[in-house]
Amino acid sequence: MTIVDETTTPPCAYEPDVYLDDLLHSPPARTDLSAADWERLTTKQAAAHRQCAGCPLMVECLYRAVVEMDVSGFVACTTESDRLAIRRRLGIEIHEPTTVAYGAARVGGGPVSHEAVMTARQAYPKDTCHQLADRLGCSTSTIKRHLRRARERKRDDALSPASAPARPSVADVLDVFDELESSRTA
Known part of the structure; x- marks a missing residue:
């Protein structure tokens, strides 16, 4: 008898450092980098984008990152500014719950x-x-x-x-995503 594991582990779980890299979600201006550094950055962006785009969880990940919560890093082929642009276009407002601070206290x-x-x-x-x-x-x-x-x-x-917009559909989010310049990367 063979047991088949149907769970899918996204690429970001295998290489979290790639997707949390500040350079991916806040890229510097082209003029701030040498040609070699710019080439490394665009190669890294394209690789992360290809892995994200090929992930079977990409659509769900994009929808949740745009509509349900404000996340950091490179998520579902988008940067924080990409997700903010999608939210603005769709009239989405994210309210983070105010909870007790977590993590170690700053020394x-x-x-x-x-x-x-x-x-x-x-x-x-x-x-x-x-x-x-x-x-x-x-x-x-x-x-x-x-x-x-x-x-x-x-x-x-x-x-x-008074402007509380209705929750957009997955198709609405994907349509706006498709209009982004970054959605054509890789």
Whole structure:
């Protein structure tokens, strides 16, 4: 008797470092990299994109990352800015639940304030989240959390509370995804 395992493990589970690489979800400008570094980056982007696009969970992953939760990293062939563009186009608003902070406490000068993160972002707009975290002596997730909060505040200020859009279909999300320049990569 042969037992067949029907579970599918996505490529991001095998190589999480590839999909969480700051350069994939916040790529620097072409002029900021040497030709060799740019070639390595585009090769890495194309490889991650091909693996994502070939994953049987890609459609579900894309829908959840766009409609249900705000995630970091390269997810379902999209960057954070790609997913934000899809949400804007479809009128989707993500509200993260406010829960108790998790993870280890920061050792040293106490928590990093939202204002400190935003000031550092203005002073160093081309820095990756990792570089900003190094500058401020905190974790990358802290930087991402504060930047996400700033985006949400800006978005909340722009939207009226009466505009609660209906949840889009999978087909709606895929149609907007297909219009992205990044969906044609690889």
